[in-house]
Amino acid sequence: MAEITAKPTENHLLALLPAEEYAAVVRHLEPCAIPRGFTIVEADATIEHVHFPCSGIGSVINISPEGNRVEAGLFGRDGFAPVAAAIGANISISEVAVQVPGFSYRLRRTELLDLMRTQPVFADLLHKSVHVLATQAGFTALSNAVHEINERLARWILMCHDRIDGNELALTHEFIAVMLAVRRPSVTTALHVLEGNHFIRSVRGLVIVRDRAGLEDFASDAYGKAEDEYERLIGPLRRRKR
Amino acid sequence: MAEITAKPTENHLLALLPAEEYAAVVRHLEPCAIPRGFTIVEADATIEHVHFPCSGIGSVINISPEGNRVEAGLFGRDGFAPVAAAIGANISISEVAVQVPGFSYRLRRTELLDLMRTQPVFADLLHKSVHVLATQAGFTALSNAVHEINERLARWILMCHDRIDGNELALTHEFIAVMLAVRRPSVTTALHVLEGNHFIRSVRGLVIVRDRAGLEDFASDAYGKAEDEYERLIGPLRRRKR
DNA sequence: AATACACTGTGCAATAGCGTACAGAGGTGC
DNA sequence: GCACCTCTGTACGCTATTGCACAGTGTATT
Secondary structure, eight states, rough: OOOOOOGGSSSHHHHHSOOHHHHHHTTEEEEEEOOTEEEOHHHHHOOEEEEEESSSEEEEEEEOOOEEEEEEEEEEETBBGEEEEEETEEEEEEEEEEOOOOEEEEEEEEHHHHHHHOOOHHHHHHHHHHHHHHHHHHHHHHHHSSSSSHHHHHHHHHOOOOOOSSSSSSOOHHHHHHHHHHHHHHHHHHHHHHTTSSSSSEETTTTEEEEHHHHHHHTTTTSSHHHHHHHHHHOOSSOOOO | OOOHHHOOOGSHHHSSHHHHHHHHHHHEEEEEEOOTEEEETTTTOOOOEEESSSSEEEEEEEEEEEEOOOEEEEEEETTOOOGGGTTTOOOEESSSEEEEEEEEEEEEHHHHHHHHHHHHHHHHHHHHHHHHHHHHHHHHHHHHHSSSSHHHHHHHHHHHHHSSSSSEEEOOOHHHHHHTSSOHHHHHHHHHHHHHHSSSSEEEEEEEEOOOOOOOHHTTTSSSHHHHHHHTTTOOOOOOOO
């Protein structure tokens, strides 16, 4: 991993900047490999850097006082994190961790704030991103409340699939279980159900998407609204169903 | 209801504006009674007005394609809604409905945007509010995934209690059930549990908080983190435990 | 008073998901 | 090749919650 091949414009937010703003921002960007398991920021910790991924996936994880964890949202080259920095906070209440390794450009929190003061399109995009993540969290709340595990898993795989190249996700059941806040064997059996429908193939440490349209159908009620909001406010996100 | 007695400064966000910004904003505010059940904005509908409550409680409700509904967040005089307006959206993906009647000041969406361009403190507060609601949604997602109904109900009552005067909440079981996305009789029995602990009294159409400290204790793992974030970024929110 | 309606209480069988435990399978290092 | 560890598959009893159904109780209406 970690050859520095990606350009900043592979991040959707950076790509949407007009030339002058892009030039102003890019001077402060620092290329950065984000390996699996890397913690971009810990819960309740001071934010040093903000990351704009070009590849890979990060999760926003909320942690309760007793240590229960659940993913509230997920981002890749469509966004940035930790979002709290963009509204002036120096502490992130959520943990942000890398689940699919990739490559990002990072910016010091203080520089981000300076840039937002002088670059209005940049500031606007970041604010929109905060709202889109809020929407995602809201629909995660819905899904957690009303959908059963199979659907929630399908939704989650689709959200990951939107943010990677190819169809392979290197993820263990244990890891998925933490994100969905369910029991690990429940993930195993749910993956079997999806595999039985030929939507995916599941092998040790790997989930392979085979029939995205089928998955979308299966997840139907759980997937889509948050993605609509992203596309309405920022730009294309979803993969076509091929 | 609906004598126009409240001042704009009873809304925490408006109260935090410096004198000049307050003067600029207040000229466009229009007083407005918000009755029980009033829909501030429907899901996927155009945003006409933004409301800054002085009293009463509103819920941000997410609705899935099949019509499943769940509350993603809740606000009163601590905030405003619909938040999407503050990031330039003219459509709200979530429904916003009044559950405890009260009084608000409203602003046309277009005027809000104009004001945000010229009043930096105002704009900053609204952006922070968007993020705080995102945090609330994230912890709702957590609670929906890992806590049992009794705790979720305790959390929800506390969140409402923070936003009212007195200790009486006029709410039916049916209504609470929709917000938590649980079965109506489950609310009945959960209320009995809280009542058995003498945290509340429950009579037809009314929940009365009797022992807030007890409730906080009971809800422990579910309540508090989102409120921390509000207090860190904006100002006091929680009621003291008395 | 009588009636209607909205809200609350209760019961019961069905079930999704949990906690726990353990066994097999697939990689990795020496 | 062997040992070790991580990951996956499966089993089983248990519990919270559901769906459905119906009875009771308060409040408003005429």
